[in-house]
Amino acid sequence: MFFNGGMDREHMRKALAQNPNMLRTLLGLSFTLIFMLSYAVYANTIDTAYYTYTTDASVSEQSSDSGLAFDRVYDEAASTTTWSANVTIDRNNLTWVNVSAEDLAPGATLTVFDAAGLWTHSLLGIEDARDFSCADDCRLNETTTLEETDGVAVYKGxxxxxxxxxxxxxxxAESQGEADDMAAAIVSNRHGSAVLRVTIVEPGNRSTTPALSIEMVNEALSNVQPFDVDVASEFVWALTAVFACFSIVLLPAFAIYAVSRRKERANEAKLAQAEALDDTSTTSTASEEVEENEAS
Structure with a gap:
């Protein structure tokens, strides 16, 4: 960035060696720029139009243990027992609907019906699922049927x-009011169906009621506030980042200056030594000439 071949390096070395004030000037300009740029980064960080909002989730649960009523129908011709239950949905800001059925007979199925449809996928709710996004992969289904596995069937929608x-x-947003309206528009929704129908079909004439649990989650907007950061730590990080950038740029110049000064001092020492030797030699020669003249 600073150098263009050997000539530029030599010119920089000579300039720094001959003008020590240049080093102080570079240092002063460097620290001034570091401070100004750090403040610019810091100011841009804290002066933001971002607002964060939080939501409060309320969970309602109905289960066979808490008195959820089933309708039981035995189909003698098909030799199957059908258990069905209708569950009322809180439609305001509904997000999750989770249905879990246990103690199912081998070959049993769990069917969840919602007239407005719910978004479902086999990987939905799995924490370590990879390459999965419900926004892209989930499908809106009114009816979803799952087969039991080891007596358990779990539905997530x-x-x-x-x-x-x-x-x-x-x-x-440009203001607190606009941020409040935008956050409310994202969180607020009203589900199109008020009833969820759950059906369990088991082979044979079953008299033991399956263990069924239905969980629904509703969100409510809690708080909207400007995004803020730790002022002191952000300024320190900004100062460190800019200082590191300038160090990478300026260290080569300072290193060249230090080397050139060291070489200059070595040359001065050699020159002083040579001058001392020359003075000694001149003095010796003059003494010899005087002695020769006196002898003659």
Whole structure:
């Protein structure tokens, strides 16, 4: 950046060696620029149009243990027992609908019906799922049927796929009022169906009621506030970053200056030694000439 071949290096070395004030000037300009740029980074960080909002999730649960009523129908011709239950949905800001059935007979199925449809996928709700995004991969289904595995069937559905509607989020706004309206628009929704129907079909004539649990999650906007940072730590980080950049640029110049000064001092020492030897030699020669003249 600073040098263009050997000539530029030599010119820089001579300039720094002949003008020590240049080093102080470079240092002064460097620290001034470092401080100004650090403040610019810091000011740009804290002066933001970002607002963060939080939501409060309320969970309601209905289960066979808490008195959820089943309708039982035995189909003698098909030799199957059907258990069905209707569950009322809180439609305001509904996000998750989770249905879990246990103690199922081998070959049993769990069917969840919602007239407005729920977004579902086999990987939904799995924490370590890879290459999965419900916004891209989930499908809106009115009816979903799952087969039991080891006597258990679990259904997970979403009323909305927007992540900001079911968790904390961020909006970009010009004012607090605009941020409040934007956050409310993201979180607020009203599900189109008020009833969820759950059906379990088991082979044979079953008299033992399956263990069924239905969990629904509703979100409510809690707080909207400007995004803020730790002022002191952000300024320190900005100062460190800019200082590191300038160090990378300026250290070569300072290193050349130090080397040139060291060489200059060595040359001065050699010159002084040579002058001392020359003075000694001149004095010896003059003494010999005087002695010769006196002898003659």
């Amino acid at each position: 979403l009323a909305v796929t927007e992540p900001g509607a079911r968790s904390n989020g961020t909006v970009v």
